[in-house]
Amino acid sequence: MKLKPRTLAMILAGGRVDDLTVLTFHRPKSAVPFGGFARVIDFPLSNLMNSGLDRVAILSQYRSYSLINHIGIGAAWEMIGRYRGISVLPPYIGYGNSQWYRGSSDAVYQNLDFVQYINPEQLLILSGDHIYRMDYREIINYHREKDADLTMACIKVPMREAHRFGLADIDEEDGDLGGRVLRYREKPENPEFNWASLTVFCFKPTVLYKILEANIKEDASYEFGRDIIPRMMNENLRVYGYKFRGYWGYTRTIEEYWQTNMDLLGPDPKIKFADWNIRTNMEHRGIGDCQPLKIGDNARISDSLIYNGCIIEGEVEHSILFPGTHVEKGARVKDSVLFFKNVVGKEAKLDKVISDVNTTFGRGVRIGTEGKPGPKEASVIGWNNFIKADTIIGSKCIVYPALASEKIPKQVESGEVVR
């Protein structure tokens, strides 16, 4: 029984996040592409793999297909074997009361039989939404050392942004490493402290079981941040904060998503991507079938990440291109993130565009407000679109997925939504 896993990791991957608009119309946020070849969920999954934790469950609810397809059999993260594996846990119909997951903690509650069957010594609960690298063994060790009921990873955020997060007041018990959480506030209007929760929780399972039961019986809301942690604080349980100091990329809005992508670029990128050892499923969207990136005679590429399977004949600057994207002659792509299999036609100019898979930009299409004064914000193009030649689209526009191409006007003003 030595090989039996002591830690069960559960990834909360159900959510869709309204602010990402068309990017999450057909997939949960955790399956949104990131970094030129990967998906957001590859970050927690690869962190788990690199931490040697290989018994994992994924709680999924919203449009799970893309996610289930991506996880496959878990082989990409070496999670197949006698005690290794990834189980996708969707909502299910039971005998009696069956319902959708009503919140993050309800998703775990509804799968308690699964958790109790594995019977781990600690339960690691992670969000599938963030871009970061963490060795979870450190927080687990700290958790065990403190004999804590809950240890939560926190990062210091600027006070002016703190109101968006669950915040912990951590004492100096272990200095830089962490300490006891004295107070916890979920998204307070006037924050008094600024250690923000990363949604990386290490629970003592027996304690969590009791708290979940009480929460289901007595409350009307079932979220870890809003309900479970405050309840544990009220009961004066041993809640510890583990102080994380690495990079943490938040991707809840289009602007944040864009910025986190851009953190991969520059002379000294904030994300040391090559060192993170991020794995993805190479069978998903056939990335494994791509040949090396092909670069033509007149191409110019600067400060960009471009994956196999792309063909670059035009100009690419400060951008991230996923497999299978073709930038034709005379085209220019700047400050953009183009997902799989985009085609940027001749002389087309894209400036700060996030474009979902299978979108074609016809000859001479212009997107963005390059050269014009004023703030520029990303325009987002949904998947499977064909933007006709010479169409002009401003900044901060949204084009819905798979529109008939005549539905997209020849001129779209900044801030417009085309549906």
Added chain:
Amino acid sequence: MNNQEDTLVLLLAGGVGSRLNILVQTRAKPAVPFAGLYRIIDFSLSNVMNSGMRHVGVLTQYKPLSLMRHLGTGEPWDFTGRSRGIKILPPSTGFRDSDWYKGTADAIRQNLNFVRAHPSKEILILSGDHIYEMDLYALVEFHRSKKADITIGMMIVPQSQIHQFGTGITNDEGRIVEWEEKPKVPRTNLASMGIYVFNYDYLLKLLAEDKAMVDFGMHLIPRAITRDNVFAYPFEGYWRDVGTIQAYWEANMDLLKDDPEISPENWGIRPNLESEQLLADRIPARFTSGSRVNRSMISAGCVIEGEVVNSVLSPGVKVGPGSIIRDSIIMHDCSIEEGAKIDLAIMDKRVKIGKGSVIGKGEKKDIPNSKYPDHLYTGITLIGKEAEIPPGTVIGRNCIINPWCKQNCFTDNVIQDGATI
């Protein structure tokens, strides 16, 4: 996609390919990297996969380790499952006679137990040495429609090269009536591609006839032609043997042409993503703001800070600022430091080129390598696996730097044209 249940594939992957010089010092020719992400054998394996054949035996002999690692379970080429499989067939000692493989036919004769364990209608024999795309199912259909005993994949090659091949003279219906192996004075331009379809029972009978006949091209085919139904299947399309340094370099350069005849991705060629290169662990290629790349193929995991022109780079190559790579093939995880100049070179894996070094100096491309004048004579310089070239070294044309040469191998910082270190 057809389900070719009835054809067993035997892939001959034992070739030394000695004219590839130090590229085959540690690996067999089919395992030589090609087109950035692939090895030569991926082309044959993917053709088999795409033609729907499901059972493959790979006959190995020369330095099979990297080949075995590369094949793994065969999963990249869809050879795993209840009715699928790929097996490595090395030479082995037996109860009575045991020997190395003495030739192509002998290799199969020594593995008759494998053949007998996979009864099928036909046996398709391929070589793992070639770069091509072919619908092998169409070949088998042709074989069946002609009710042939043997069908040989053949193509037209230029008169100047024909002496390297087995050649066949056909009649009007495509039947081969005469065979000449590597003729000095060729009478035809139809050359064998080393691709044979045999009827299953026919091959077993033919192999049993005379154990002294150890080679298909030399012995068995000429004999069969005189009395049995042997047909030529005409192949048109891109096919290269890449058995010489020059041909290997040219085929890589063919990838870079406009509308190239060769496109591994369009051909459906699969690499092994999980073999020791760990392609699956590579992030996208990074181009910094000072980089300049034209007419090249760049693989994931490369970091380009300098200039790359007309070259093929495998995963993980680092090109430092101010350095220039031109007309070269650079394999996995080589590191080209600041200000180095590389012109017309083939670099094996994990080579380090020190700051400001020059590879391919001068214009005397016609001084052949003094040790291997018939291997290197067009100006290409070869640098072996994990060699480390000290900073400021200047290396000429047609040079060979052997694998694992480090600082202490270099007594002088100028290496003359045609020299070997």
